[in-house]
Amino acid sequence: MLGNDYKQQNCSIARALELVGERWTILVLRDIFLGVRRFDDLQRNLGVARNVLAARLERLVGEGILEKVPYQERPLRHEYLLSDKGLDLWPVVVELLQWGDRYAAPSAGPPILLRHKGCGGVLGERRICSDCAQPLSVRDVRAEPGPGASARQASLARHR
Amino acid sequence: MLGNDYKQQNCSIARALELVGERWTILVLRDIFLGVRRFDDLQRNLGVARNVLAARLERLVGEGILEKVPYQERPLRHEYLLSDKGLDLWPVVVELLQWGDRYAAPSAGPPILLRHKGCGGVLGERRICSDCAQPLSVRDVRAEPGPGASARQASLARHR
DNA sequence: CAGAGAGAGTTGCTTCAAGCAACTAATCTC
DNA sequence: GAGATTAGTTGCTTGAAGCAACTCTCTCTG
Structure with a gap:
């Protein structure tokens, strides 16, 4: 950028x-x-x-x-x-890493692995609902105007 | 960028x-x-x-x-x-959004909320260990060279 | 059927950020 | 005191982004 x-x-x-x-x-x-x-x-x-x-x-x-x-x-x-x-900012970096691993990794495999210091497992990928604790993907989520939205944004959202 | x-x-x-x-x-x-x-x-x-x-x-x-x-x-x-x-790429965007909400949101609050379509809860934030299912933060994770690492990367990592 | 308007770009020029190489400055090692 | 190490700074060149105006295709309106 x-x-x-x-x-x-x-x-x-x-x-x-x-x-x-x-x-x-x-x-x-x-x-x-x-x-x-x-x-x-x-x-x-x-x-x-x-x-x-x-x-x-x-x-x-x-x-x-x-x-x-x-x-x-x-x-x-x-x-x-x-x-x-x-x-x-770590999560941002991690998500980029995981996406890059999936879609742009060298043929030899990912150059870096992130391991849980405690148990040695590798970092998984999940976003989670704060209410019901279900893992959420794009399709499960709706964007709505928040408290800081401008009037224009709020109206745009209503017309969608 | x-x-x-x-x-x-x-x-x-x-x-x-x-x-x-x-x-x-x-x-x-x-x-x-x-x-x-x-x-x-x-x-x-x-x-x-x-x-x-x-x-x-x-x-x-x-x-x-x-x-x-x-x-x-x-x-x-x-x-x-x-x-x-x-x-x-959704997770990347979401992580940027959440970081921005925390550190650069307008005083009125976040302009956008992501809600679980199913239950109406808001999107939480957690990365999770694929083995033991514990949520992981920066401190819990060690980076190590993966299968695709170059010799130089692997040796750099060893000296750290 | 002429003229205006919407939608999706393209062209040409200007401005500003990134790339590059060379230079400065403080200190330590031989 | 010559050379190496670390952390920058300076000045110039290249290349990407900003901007405005233009094009092209089709539709709609009077």
């Missing part, structure tokens, strides 16, 4: 993408989830231009998604860690 | 983002999930440039994520529907 600024849209997805929808951002977060935390490591691992990486990191820190913490003085060096807000 | 082409990366996330990581793509899919299916409606609703929208739709159809089906003859007109491959 490119820019932020899907202006005038009253939508949480658009707002989320303003923050993490720029090119490289999700891949930077993936690397940090996987334990790559320093500028040069990120740069080498991703192959992203250094100026772009610097811009992304600065943005993510500014938004409170990453935290820049020193790992040594003299010379002062920092690494980038995920804040809670950043950790909460 | 911008371009496709996170070359040389052996990673399902990068591969997924090559397909759906361009600017506007996810928002196009969101609109189609929500029932907006025609060129002009998408264009108006998103505020995206028409040439860009045309390029995205063509790409998505080419990748088998969308299908272009006629909804009338004379004049021949098409609408864009999600294929199974496209429907499987």
Whole structure:
């Protein structure tokens, strides 16, 4: 992706993408989830231009998604860690991973597996109804305007 | 986001983002999930440039994520529907939505709610272990090289 | 049957973000 | 004090997105 600024849209997805929808951002977060935390490591691992990486990191820190913490003085060096807000992006990354595994994995199979540290099982896939606890797929769900919907959105939804 | 082409990366996330990581793509899919299916409606609703929208739709159809089906003859007109491959992107969209609701929702509350058609409950959030069925968060999971990992990835993982 | 209008794009130009390479700066090692 | 390490910054080029105007096909209205 490119820019932020899907202006005038009253939508949480658009707002989320303003923050993490720029090119490289999700891949930077993936690397940090996987334990790559320093500028040069990120740069080498991703192959992203250094100026772009610097811009992304600065943005993510500014938004409170990453935290820049020193790992040594003299010379002062920092690494980038995920804040809670950043950790909460984990499901987004995982869903992309699982979709990619299914539809765009190399023929040899998925390059990364996510295993339950406790029992060694692999991560499954399910969304669940908060009331009846049934797993829900696209077909089971209806979108309706929420408390923050604009009048226009609400009326659009009614006519559908 | 911008371009496709996170070359040389052996990673399902990068591969997924090559397909759906361009600017506007996810928002196009969101609109189609929500029932907006025609060129002009998408264009108006998103505020995206028409040439860009045309390029995205063509790409998505080419990748088998969308299908272009006629909804009338004379004049021949098409609408864009999600294929199974496209429907499987639903969890990605949902996770972005939920993250956006939590961290970037308008003060009035989320603009969209997803409700279980069956029971009227709202969509919860949980990832689950396929073996022991426990819900898993970031901390419960370890990434390890999968069958398709490159030698370099496998050795990187071992040194972590 | 002429003119307006809807729907779905296409074309050409401008602007702005990403790619690339080279440079800076602080410190440690030999 | 020469070279390596880490983390950027600067300046220029390339390429994608924004914008407006145009096209084309058909339908509808007077």
